[in-house]
Amino acid sequence: MAIVGPGVMQQVCDAFGGQTIYIPHTAPDPERDHRICTEFNEVIHEATSVGSAYIHVGVTEGLSPRTVQRVICGRN
Numbered sequence: 001m002a003i004v005g006p007g008v009m010q011q012v013c014d015a016f017g018g019q020t021i022y023i024p025h026t027a028p029d030p031e032r033d034h035r036i037c038t039e040f041n042e043v044i045h046e047a048t049s050v051g052s053a054y055i056h057v058g059v060t061e062g063l064s065p066r067t068v069q070r071v072i073c074g075r076n
Helices: 006-016 030-044 050-061 065-073
Strands: none
Touching (some): 050 065
C-alpha cells in the first residue's frame, strides 16, 4: 500500500535517507494550538503559578500539562 507517490518517496529518501525520522500519531492542529494559547493567556492572569495555568488548560483540553507547555512554547 503506497501512501505517497514514487516522486515524493524519492524526495523523502534524498532528504532523510538512512536517518531515523519521527512521524507523530496525529497531524498538527493549528486551531487547537491557537485555542490553547488564547486560553492560557486568559488563565495566566488569574492563576497562582504558571504550572497551575498549564494544569488548568490541560484539564480543559484533555491534555497533559507538558503537552500544553509544548504548545505554548511552540514545540508541538
